[in-house]
Amino acid sequence: GNSVTQMEGPVTLSEEAFLTINCTYTATGYPSLFWYVQYPGEGLQLLLKATKADDKGSNKGFEATYRKETTSFHLEKGSVQVSDSAVYFCALTPPSGTYKYIFGTGTRLKVLA
């Protein structure tokens, strides 16, 4: 079946450090891939997405590249800020059921000043 696996958190970094949060997926065909972010006290919101292989999604300094060969969609940011502290969720929508988002378990990021 379709699934998403994320690295476990929490991830604790100092401000301006480099961030990687790993995400791998299992799916039939070519799913669409997403990163959602949940800031403290707020609902989940879309951070970035990629809909086909080799696409790179980017937003607010975050990037992720859709890698079909490694079935991965790792989230990266070159220099994190305290305001990036949040829970990050990797997700996919399978080609067969395009509305049914499948989420990973989430990775909590804490950035220290």
Add this chain to the structure above:
Amino acid sequence: GAGVSQTPSNKVTEKGKYVELRCDPISGHTALYWYRQSLGQGPEFLIYFQGTGAADDSGLPNDRFFAVRPEGSVSTLKIQRTERGDSAVYLCASSPGQLGNSPLHFGNGTRLTVT
């Protein structure tokens, strides 16, 4: 503009009671979703509406769970004979269409605690 609104934000109920959770989607969004998020887990799909009809309710865990969207806007998730295992955050989301790459707009959720 207004986002997705969920009420109540918190609900505590006793085992065996009936509860209703409400979702007001973004105006004009035809697609509406309910997800459930247990502690330490990602959101799990429950049900999807396109307009007034439930296009897919395959994620509802059993027949104690039911959801409606009678006028194609507000939706209510209904849980009968609640059990302690139903305790979770119930998330509602809407999107403008039914395509898989349309982003979901989430509400802040209703935290349900069954004692």
